[in-house]
Amino acid sequence: MGAILMTFFSWIKKQLQMITPTIRSDRRKRRSRHPDYHQKKKLTPENNFESDQTDTQQTNQSKTNDTLKNEDDSLNAFQNTASFEIQSQVIFTYLDENDRQISSSDIIRGVVGESIQFKLPDFSDYYLTSIENFTHKFEKSDQEVTLRFALKDGLPIMIYCLDTDTGQILKSVQIISGKLGQSYTVNAPKINDFRVISSTGPTFGHFDHQTHGVIFAYRRTHWETVQPVEYFVKLKDAHDVYDSPQGRSLKTGLPAKIIIKIFARIDLSDKSSWLNIGGFEWIKNSNLEPSDPPIHNLIDTITKTSRNPARLAGTIDYVSNKAIAVFDKPYGNKINALIHGSRVSISATIVDDQNLIWYELNGNGVVPKMYVIVDRS
Structure with missing residues (x-):
């Protein structure tokens, strides 16, 4: 009987041992689900979401802080660099005497404190007269420099007054000048006892890079006709020789019967006529006759x-x-x-x-x- 009981209890114990793991397993599950209040709070779905949000915010905050720190470091580095390389600019403006711009402005940029490297432009028709707000270094604030120019003079116009019949210069050479591109008009100077019969050269135009000459040809007012001729005459009587028609008598004259060559004939308003015998020598067109050219001597009466x-x-x-x-x-x-x-x-x-x-x-x-x-x- 005792042996039977022992066997029965052993069986029961064995059965209990088989059941215990199941009970412990459930308890561990319960404990794993509800170990304590703080653990329970962490394991709730709401707290899990909050925890994720918190972790995300912390992560983002950390990233933001890192970004701001990096930006601050970059800004500090830029400021440290910029403090030595601050940029500014200088505007160069080019004006003429009438404040009109003769060329587009030049803008030069550089580091504050450095010297300005600038080459003056070459305006071929202008020359520099003044510089306003001159500077040679870049300043903290932008600057504007005004360079003023004046238009150059063109080459002059030369005016000549000639006696067309004698080639004599009647008046000193006149010179007129003006600014490049400026217009001009030349009028013949008035000369007593002469009239203008023609002109050569531009009497109007604009001053430029060339010298121009204007020649006015004059003739004595009382000279009606002037004819270049070429023939010989024989003097019937002795003739006085003059420095011009109706001019001053020269110291010597020409004897009778001389054969001379005539180069020009002039008829005056008083109906008198004069013959040019060469250079500035004239005789009256009277007491003579046409002649053939001399064969040997111009004067047939001279023998020795x-x-x-x-x-x-x-x-x-x-x-x-x-x-x-x-x-x-x-x-x-x-x-x-x-x-x-x-x-x-x-x-x-x-x-x-x-x-x-x-x-x-x-x-x-x-x-x-x-x-x-x-x-x-």
Whole structure:
């Protein structure tokens, strides 16, 4: 009986051991679900969501703090760098005398405190007159520099007044000038006893980079017609020689029966007529007749001349600013001319059969004696 009981209790114990793990397992489950109040609070769904939010916020906050810290570090680094390299600019403006802009402005940028590297532009038609607000370094605030220019002068216009018949300059050369591009108009100067018959060159236009010449041709008011001619005449009587038609009589004249060449004829308003015999020498168109060119001598009555060697010096005495003709021999061909006041050396005197005396100029032609003042010994 006792043995049976022992066996029964062993069986029951065995059964209990088999059941216990199941009970403990459920208890562990309960405990795992509800270990204590704080653990229970953490394990609720709401608290799980809040916990996730908190963790996310903490993470985001941490990231934000890191970002702000990085930005602060970058800003500090920029400020530290910028404090040494602050940029500014200078505007260069180009104006003329009338405050008109002659070119677009230049803008130069640089670091404050550094020198400005600037090259003045080349405006070919202008020159610099002044600089306003001049600066040579970049400042903390932007600056504006104004450069003022003036237009250059164009090259001048030269005005000449010539006697078209004699080639004489009637008036000193006039010069007019003005700014490049400025317009001009040239009028012929008024000269007493002369009238303008023509002009050569631009009498109106604009000043530019070239010199222009304007020539006004004048003729004496009382000269009606001027004709270039070329023929020979034979003088019937002796003729006085003049420095111009109706002008001053020269010291010597021409003998009768001489054959001379005529180069021009002028008819005056008083109906008189004058003939040019070369240079500034004129005779009246009277007491003469047309002639063939001379074959040997211009004067058929001259048969001989006498030559006497001499060693003299003198000065040509004619008309101021005018020249006399130099001939190859008495009454011969013109080979040269000598202006009034020229110095000459005389190698011989020549006398013709009309008692006219000529001076031989060191073998370089002859001139009439009356046109030379011989130096006194």
